[in-house]
Amino acid sequence: IVTGPRTPAWKGLNKPHRQDRRWATAWSPEQISHRLHVDFPDDGSMRISHEAIYQALFIEGRGALKRELVTCLRTGRALRTPRARSQNKPQGHVTADVVLSERPAEAADRAVPGHWEGDLIIGTGRSAIGTLVERSSRSTLLVHLPRLEGWGERTPAKKGPSLGGYGAIAMNAALTTSMTQMPEQLRKTLTWDRGKELSGHAQFALDTGTKVFFADPHSPWQRPTNENTNGLLRQYFPKGTDLSRWSSTDLEAVAMAINNRPRKILGWRTPAEVFEEQLRSLQQPGVATTG
Template sequence: MGRSAGWTTKMTGRPAMRSPGTPPIRREIERAFWRKIAEGLTSEDAAVACGVSGPVGSRWFRQRGGMPTIELGPGSGRYLSFTEREEIALLRMQGCGVREVARRLGRAPSTISRELKRNAATRCGRLEYRASTAQWKAELAARRPKSVKLATNEALRAYVQDRLVGAVSAPDSTRALGPEVPAWKGRNKPRRQDRRWAKAWSPQQIANRLPLDFVDDPSMRISHEAIYQALYIRERGGLERELVTCLRTGRALRVPRARARRRARGHVTPETVISRRPAEAEDRMTPGHWEGDLIIGTNRSAIGTVVERTSRFTVLIRLPRMEGYGLEPRVKNGPALAGYGAETMKDALSAWLTTLPEHVRRSLTWDRGKELAQHGKLTSETGIKVYFADPHSPWQRGTNENTNGLLRQYFPKGTDLSRWNERELEAVAASLNSRPRKTLGWRTPEEVFGEHLHLDYRTSVATTG
């Protein structure tokens, strides 16, 4: 008893295939998943949007290093789709012949005939057509495994690896070992910790240097994208995954551009973008338009900086840490104990703005940081309109950016800013406000801002009289 050797080949006309068990997820779903990733969705959200579980999406994203390994463009229509295979299975169950199925699908009868024979299920000992099994067999047969250039060209691989992870040497060829770093655990580069010292050429630098070093050797050519794929995609096998630590970003997974640009900015509404700011703020002739931001120090410390556009008058806002900082564990969506959370920032700005006359608190332009997420409450309490600069556009708050650079003389990067009290911040602000400025005709910000306050007071008294 039993079947003769090669019986499946005789029935299907193709070599025997391994049993699929549970057929894998179709390529169309995987393509849809990577399209959602390109739109900026997380791996879990992209998976759910395509009808698969979140853990499956996370596994796809991590195994492929954040990069798709299949073409994402629409199919040419040359090959049968899964929907068409479902139609074939249904029509065959209804007793339709090959030509009738072909007529309804708009395909050639020979295409349907080959499909019913080649991709039919054979587990039961006879040909039974099932759409899921047929799709799995078609995708398996369509694979064209191709060896990676870095895996087959040893000289090219050695050149790329040397430029990526090669030792750092002094001009006299003495090797500089650099700091000792822990073994790579598959995660991004550590924050504020030592990193591995290497030559660390970028893939683009390597790809464009090859034609200069090997003018007459066309085999020593590779694109920078191929180097990235060899680093991030585990199946490529061209380069070790741990070499991503030698890239400038040090990312363990490649981040799609849309996701890198997509940040939580729900507090920025269409009414608060900088294009809605009054035109009078642009020419700096009307006082009362301010620009603000934070300067950040170590241990999650910060100081609020606010500058008036017309006079360049600077105010420093102290942001003390809340009770329990460093003692209580961090709570997700809980209060920001570091001192520059939305609630703390709103209260600190409100306490200062209410001390100013109404005519010098017309608008406040801020960076897109979440520390000003409660700008609506700030406006209702103080009457000042809040606007947010465009992403990656620091020049739209140039006065504040320049002032922050001046303040780094007193508050250098890498220092704890929470140690300074309110009196000391007032002293630093007074130092800046008493410096003569070329843009003010060598007058000081304090003098110009004082004139605006006094001029408006005299105007209001004359109008009342």
């Protein structure tokens, strides 16, 4: 018998594989269940399913395993993921027709205005601010996402609307309000990450005429303008702060500061100046605009 490494004190963290663990002849409940058929082939009383073993262990530990049991499990997982949660695919709203490869080619070279990138910057207490950046001019819009009525006062209903301010319904309403302020020619597409806050993108596209596309998983470089702008915005909205305390007027002031900051990529012009040029080009005789 080899004792193995000397393990540090267990701190209750659910990541035991990141450090040395106690060596043990740990069998999984499924291995135990099937081994009983081999060791006791004629004894029908020596039968138990692996799920029954799991249930007995976790019920005794009130949903989580006790420390000494965690070290015995082969995987070392102290918590179980409910089956319904594992089946809830976080990217089920992304279908084949809205992946990034389907986005028009004109959005990639930035020569034609009207193609936007979007994301959320997250604060504490499920607070967030939506950010929209136009790829050609780098003009920025900040979307106000206030918490809904009842936040912190009642328990959210299961499968009900999120009260944090950036659920699918609230997100659609806020984005629609922001995007419809733009002329129709300047709201052609919107590229978003795969967050479920925009799972109602089909309705958003109908309401605004803006086609939504989703970047590939874990690929922030596919929305470079938005990622860069979010870094600039952290000067005003640091991580670990409550973003819900800022009003829509405050967000407009920050957006104005960002849009009037000279950019090297624009030849030291400001996004506001470039955006104004785009608007003037759309307002030429014979070109209809809305908003």
